[in-house]
Amino acid sequence: MEGQHQKFSERNGVLVQIDHDLCAGFADCVAAAPEVFGINDENLAIVVDPDAVDLDTLLMAAESCPVSAILIFDEEGEQVTFDT
């Protein structure tokens, strides 16, 4: 599928996915977890190192995105959110 960037985190057992159709480059995710997220040449977020932080920090960073462009899935493909 086009329009997304994703990396699997071995440490946390989750897939971190950024929907590039939604991402507007606000960089809140980079502020929340600078080791995990970066911004590419097109001003879109990319996953740099999803193993750099624990799961709570990943989920918090996903929550921080104002357009909910960051999705986190467990190994069964179920979406993981801060509330679950």
Ligand code: SF4
């Ligand atoms: S916070 Fe959301 S919109 Fe902003 S750069 Fe990160 S993924 Fe993109």
